[in-house]
Structures are given as structure tokens and as C-alpha cells.
Amino acid sequence: MPHDHDAGSAHASGHGHGFGHAHGPVELSARDLTPAFRWAVGLNAAYVLIEAAAGLLIGSLALLADAAHNLTDVAGLLAAWAAAELARRAPTARYTYGLGRATVLAALLNAIAIMVGVGAVSWEAVRRLGDPINTPPAAIAIVALLGIGVNFGTALLFRRDSRSDLNARGAYLHMLADGAVSLAVTLAALGMMATGWRWLDPAAALGVGAVIAFSAFDLLRASLRLSLDGVPEGVDAQEVRAWLAAQPGVRGLHDLHIWALSATRTALTAHLVMARPPAPGFLTRIAEELRRRHGIDHVTIQIEDENEPCASARCA
Known part of the structure; x- marks a missing residue:
């Protein structure tokens, strides 16, 4: 025949x-994202340490919440990096298609981590709205400004591949969302300096959490569909x-x-x-x-x- x-x-x-x-x-084969992941993990791990230390010293909920969220980002970046490396391996007798599906699972875990982080931040922010603590807004603004540079700079590392690679898209959205959080924290700090309203700190965390959840829902939906062999x-x-x-x-x-x-x-x-x-x-x-x-x-x-x-x- x-x-x-x-x-x-x-x-x-x-x-x-x-x-x-x-x-x-x-x-x-997909483009090698190892350099992007290497820079992303290094920059974000360093910033987590700086932000967490500053949050503990000055008692800022917004900084501590953002540091906790950034910590999940580092874990997410490591998972995405590992998945990208697994996808580059040749098929075997046991995994005849190779391990490329690991990138889809990493994107799904990234989306879930974003949603869990948003839930934790929002819960604490609601609690703090009724009892805001006294925090130095100038120090908050300085640390948050650093976060804007780190997060948006990291997002740019994945922007090129975000349209064609769901794994890169997850990392890109994660970093973009963190940049938005840092921007909101900066604006809240400036608002506290101008008005003395301490509730702006938890309010900023709550508002940005809603924005992040909205942006992450599409990633969650897309990665879940691919995990279930959808088109x-x-x-x-x-x-x-x-x-x-x-x-x-x-x-x-x-x-x-x-x-x-x-x-x-x-x-x-x-x-x-x-x-x-x-x-x-x-x-x-x-x-x-x-x-x-x-x-x-x-x-x-x-x-x-x-x-x-x-x-x-x-x-x-």
C-alpha cells in the first residue's frame, strides 16, 4: 500500500x-529562555530579601504582602525554568512525546500561585482596613520604587516570547502584575505622605489584588484547557x-x-x-x-x- x-x-x-x-x-524547538529565567530569579530573590526586611522594620503590610507574593513568584519562575529545561529533552521510550507538557503544568501552577497570593493579600488587607497601623510612607515609597524597576524589568525579559509560549506568558504576567503592585504601593505611600490616611496602605493591596486576579484568570483558563488536551x-x-x-x-x-x-x-x-x-x-x-x-x-x-x-x- x-x-x-x-x-x-x-x-x-x-x-x-x-x-x-x-x-x-x-x-x-522553542527559543532558549535560560538567560531570561536566570536573571529573573536572581533579581527577584534579591528584591524579596530587601522588601521583607524593610516591611518588618517599618511594619508595612503592603510591603510584607508584596514580599510574600514575590516569594511565590520566585518559586513560580523556578518551576517555569525547570519545565522549560525538561521540554528541551529528547523523547524517550517511556515519554515518547518528550516532557514538553511540563511547560503547560508550570503555567497552570503559576496561575494558581497568583490566585492564592491574591487571596492571602486581600484577606489581610480587609482585616487591616479597620485597624491600619502607623507606617513611614517615605520608606515604603523608596522600597516600592525599587520593586517597580525589578518587576517591570523582569517582565521585559519575557515579553518577546509571551505571545507564542504559554510558559513565558505566565512569567510575563506574573512579573507585570508585581510591577503593578509596586506601583500601587508607591502611589499609596505618596498618598499617605500628602493626606496622612494610613488606610491607603491596605486599600492599595486590596485594589491591586483585584486587578491581578482579573489578569491572571485568562492564564488560568488557558493553561487548564491545555492540561485537559483542549485545542x-x-x-x-x-x-x-x-x-x-x-x-x-x-x-x-x-x-x-x-x-x-x-x-x-x-x-x-x-x-x-x-x-x-x-x-x-x-x-x-x-x-x-x-x-x-x-x-x-x-x-x-x-x-x-x-x-x-x-x-x-x-x-x-
């Missing part, structure tokens, strides 16, 4: 009830189905699956029912078009003879 090799494919082989199947081009964002499954079904010689289509292999790689499998063996280069063209149109870089297509009975329950 004929089968077609795709450019760069690992292999192609015949099938008992069809014309054969073939794999698309070998997926592209990645930016891929229209119905459009892919219609395009495959419209290819020359295709009489039917079933068992179409699209899922994420990692935060940057998408896979597809499908059965195409045809009346005759496909023309040379048919599968190569399909794999290249799916990568170009939808960013799907690991394609497995099985060709089936329309005159042969289909063993799949989804044939209809």
Missing part, C-alpha cells in the same frame, strides 16, 4: 485497512476540519484531534477517507500548510480507503 513521506518526518508506514499514514515535519488558543478546529475535508480526493474525515504537546508545540492527528491513493507530495503539502496556517507543527495523517470498513466508532 502506498504511503508518503513528509519532509523532515521521523517515519511513515502502511496501515492494514487504508493507504497509509505519515508524520509531518519534526516540530521546531490551543489561535487554532480554529472547525476551520481545520473544513480545510482538510476540502482537499482534493478526500471523501470523508474522522478522528480529528488537536492538542498541545507543550506551551509552544501543537499536534494534530486525523483520518482522511479517500477513493484512491493520494498524489505524491500530498501529505507533505498538508503538513506544511497546517504549520503555516495554524502553527500545528506535529502532524499525523492516516489515509483510509473508502471501500474498506472503518474500525472507528467516529467514522460516521
Whole structure:
């Protein structure tokens, strides 16, 4: 039975009830984010120590809450870094797709950590609103200004990859949210200096917590969907189905699956029912078009003879 090799494919082989199947081009590796993670972890770990010490010395809830949140950021960055390194490992006999899914899990953990941190800060902020403590606003402003530089600077390290890598997106949003917290703490400190209103310290923590939760919800939703093998964002499954079904010689289509292999790689499998063996280069063209149109870089297509009975329950 004929089968077609795709450019760069690992292999192609015949099938008992069809014309054969073939794999698309070998997926592209993600950009190395090790330098970005190295700088991010170092800068944020140092700032956590500075902010926590300052918060304890002057008794600022906003600084202590932000330091605790930044500590979860360091843990999140380490998890994301480890996941990115695992994703670079070659597939094994036990993990035939490799360990790229670790990047999706890291993004999910990052989102959960953000939401838990927001809950803890908000709880303490509500408690402190009724009984604000006397804190030196000038010292708070100085430490928070340093945090603006550290957090927004760290976010810039991941900005380039945040659109195409969910793991980098998690780190980017985490650092961007921290920068917003530091900015709010700075504004609250300036407000306390101008008005003497001590409740601005916990109020700032409460307000920024709401903003962070809103921005993190999208990351939580996207990473949870990919963890459950949902179709990645930016891929229209119905459009892919219609395009495959419209290819020359295709009489039917079933068992179409699209899922994420990692935060940057998408896979597809499908059965195409045809009346005759496909023309040379048919599968190569399909794999290249799916990568170009939808960013799907690991394609497995099985060709089936329309005159042969289909063993799949989804044939209809």
C-alpha cells in the first residue's frame, strides 16, 4: 500500500485497512529562555530579601504582602525554568512525546500561585482596613520604587516570547502584575505622605489584588484547557476540519484531534477517507500548510480507503 513521506518526518508506514499514514515535519524547538529565567530569579530573590526586611522594620503590610507574593513568584519562575529545561529533552521510550507538557503544568501552577497570593493579600488587607497601623510612607515609597524597576524589568525579559509560549506568558504576567503592585504601593505611600490616611496602605493591596486576579484568570483558563488536551488558543478546529475535508480526493474525515504537546508545540492527528491513493507530495503539502496556517507543527495523517470498513466508532 502506498504511503508518503513528509519532509523532515521521523517515519511513515502502511496501515492494514487504508493507504497509509505519515508524520509531518519534526516540530521546531522553542527559543532558549535560560538567560531570561536566570536573571529573573536572581533579581527577584534579591528584591524579596530587601522588601521583607524593610516591611518588618517599618511594619508595612503592603510591603510584607508584596514580599510574600514575590516569594511565590520566585518559586513560580523556578518551576517555569525547570519545565522549560525538561521540554528541551529528547523523547524517550517511556515519554515518547518528550516532557514538553511540563511547560503547560508550570503555567497552570503559576496561575494558581497568583490566585492564592491574591487571596492571602486581600484577606489581610480587609482585616487591616479597620485597624491600619502607623507606617513611614517615605520608606515604603523608596522600597516600592525599587520593586517597580525589578518587576517591570523582569517582565521585559519575557515579553518577546509571551505571545507564542504559554510558559513565558505566565512569567510575563506574573512579573507585570508585581510591577503593578509596586506601583500601587508607591502611589499609596505618596498618598499617605500628602493626606496622612494610613488606610491607603491596605486599600492599595486590596485594589491591586483585584486587578491581578482579573489578569491572571485568562492564564488560568488557558493553561487548564491545555492540561485537559483542549485545542490551543489561535487554532480554529472547525476551520481545520473544513480545510482538510476540502482537499482534493478526500471523501470523508474522522478522528480529528488537536492538542498541545507543550506551551509552544501543537499536534494534530486525523483520518482522511479517500477513493484512491493520494498524489505524491500530498501529505507533505498538508503538513506544511497546517504549520503555516495554524502553527500545528506535529502532524499525523492516516489515509483510509473508502471501500474498506472503518474500525472507528467516529467514522460516521
